[in-house]
Amino acid sequence: MQYICTRCGKLTDAAVRQPRCECGGLFELDFTPPAWDPALIDRSEWSLFRYRRFMAVDGDVWRSVTMGEGMTPVIPFDEKGDVLFKMDYTMPTLSFKDRGAATLVSHMKAIGVDYCVQDSSGNAGNSVAAYCARAGIRCEIYVPEGTSPKKITMIEAHGAKAHVIPGTRDHCADVCRAQVREKGAYYANHVYNPYFYEGMKAYIYETFEQLGRIPANIVIPVGNGTLFIGAVKALEHLQASGAIDHFPNIIALQSELCDPLYQARLAGGTKPAEVSPKPTLAEGIAIGVPMRGEEILGMMARHNIKVVTAPEDRILEARAAIARRGIYCEHTTAANYAAYLHYCELYGPTPDTLITMCGAGIKSDH
Ligand SMILES: Cc1ncc(COP(=O)(O)O)c(C=O)c1O
Numbered sequence: 001m002q003y004i005c006t007r008c009g010k011l012t013d014a015a016v017r018q019p020r021c022e023c024g025g026l027f028e029l030d031f032t033p034p035a036w037d038p039a040l041i042d043r044s045e046w047s048l049f050r051y052r053r054f055m056a057v058d059g060d061v062w063r064s065v066t067m068g069e070g071m072t073p074v075i076p077f078d079e080k081g082d083v084l085f086k087m088d089y090t091m092p093t094l095s096f097k098d099r100g101a102a103t104l105v106s107h108m109k110a111i112g113v114d115y116c117v118q119d120s121s122g123n124a125g126n127s128v129a130a131y132c133a134r135a136g137i138r139c140e141i142y143v144p145e146g147t148s149p150k151k152i153t154m155i156e157a158h159g160a161k162a163h164v165i166p167g168t169r170d171h172c173a174d175v176c177r178a179q180v181r182e183k184g185a186y187y188a189n190h191v192y193n194p195y196f197y198e199g200m201k202a203y204i205y206e207t208f209e210q211l212g213r214i215p216a217n218i219v220i221p222v223g224n225g226t227l228f229i230g231a232v233k234a235l236e237h238l239q240a241s242g243a244i245d246h247f248p249n250i251i252a253l254q255s256e257l258c259d260p261l262y263q264a265r266l267a268g269g270t271k272p273a274e275v276s277p278k279p280t281l282a283e284g285i286a287i288g289v290p291m292r293g294e295e296i297l298g299m300m301a302r303h304n305i306k307v308v309t310a311p312e313d314r315i316l317e318a319r320a321a322i323a324r325r326g327i328y329c330e331h332t333t334a335a336n337y338a339a340y341l342h343y344c345e346l347y348g349p350t351p352d353t354l355i356t357m358c359g360a361g362i363k364s365d366h
C-alpha cells in the first residue's frame, strides 16, 4: 500500500513512520476500492471488518485487534419516525471513534509500531488507548484542560499515559506534534493518519446494509471532520458503483462558538476561516484549525453541503429531550440534535434524517 501526498502528489510506502510528506502535505491512501457489491461483504464477521474488501486493510492482523466495533443499531427517535439515530455510542469505548481506531491500530500493529502518541478532545484518545492496549502498543494521549475527567480515567485505565495540557484543543495538538518531532513517536492521530478514515467509511456501509438505502438527510458533526470525510468517501464510492443514484443531503454542523468551516462556507472560502474558539459544551467539535479543512471544504463545494451551527443555549435542552426518549448521549452529541432542530427552523421540516449518537452521556457528566 502507498500513501499519496495531498499537496505534491509524491508516493510514499504506507509503512512509513513520518506523519506527513517531506513537503508538509498530509497523506491520503493510494487506494481505490472495488465497486460496491453486497457479495463482497463477509457476512461471517460481525464488525466493520465485514466490509474490509472496500477498505485498505493489511492482511489479517485486524483479527487480533477488533473488538466488534461498528454494526451499531439504527433506531427511530420517536413514533413519527422522521429522525433516525445511529447508536454509535454502543461501541467498545462508548464512541464512534472506535471505527477509525480499529483500522488505524490494526495498521500500526501490522507495520510493527511499538510506541505512539495522540492528541484528542477525549474520545479519539480513549479509542486509541483501548485499541493500543489490545494490540500491545505503548501509548501517550494529550488532552486539553477541561476534558471530562471520565475520559481521562478511561485513557489511564487502558495503561496509556494521559497528559493534560493547559490551553485550547489546538494548542494541545501542537504540544503533541512537538513530541512526534522530538521523540520520533508514531503519530496515531485521527486527523493525519489516513487509515483512520478507512474505518469511518463503515458508518455509511453499515447504514446502507441495515436499511437497504441511504436516508435523504445525514447530520454529521464536524470538528476535524473524521466522520465527515469517511462518510463522504463511502458515499462517493457507493455512487460511483451505481449502488445509489444520488448523493444524500449532508447537514454538517459546528459549534456556534467555534465555527471555522461554517464561516468559510458563508464567505465562499476554500480555507477554514480564522476564528477564536470560545469554551463550548460541545468540546468534541471545538477545533479552531481543522488540519484537513481545505479537503473538507472541497467536499462541501463538490456536493453542495450546508453547514449549520449548534446554538449553545439549546444543547442541554436537546440532551434532556433525547434522554427522555431513553437515550443518554454526551453534550457534544446533543449538539447534533440541537443543530438539526436549528436546520429545520431555517429550511423547514426535514424528515428522513439520520443522526449519529456518537458519544455516551456518561462521559460528559462533570
Ligand atoms: C462526541 C463527538 N462528536 C463529534 C466529534 C467531532 O469529530 P471530528 O473532530 O472527527 O469531526 C468528536 C471528536 O472527538 C466527538 O468526540
Ligand SMILES: [Zn+2]
Pocket: 005, 006, 007, 008, 009, 010, 021, 022, 023, 024, 025
Ligand atoms: Zn508532498
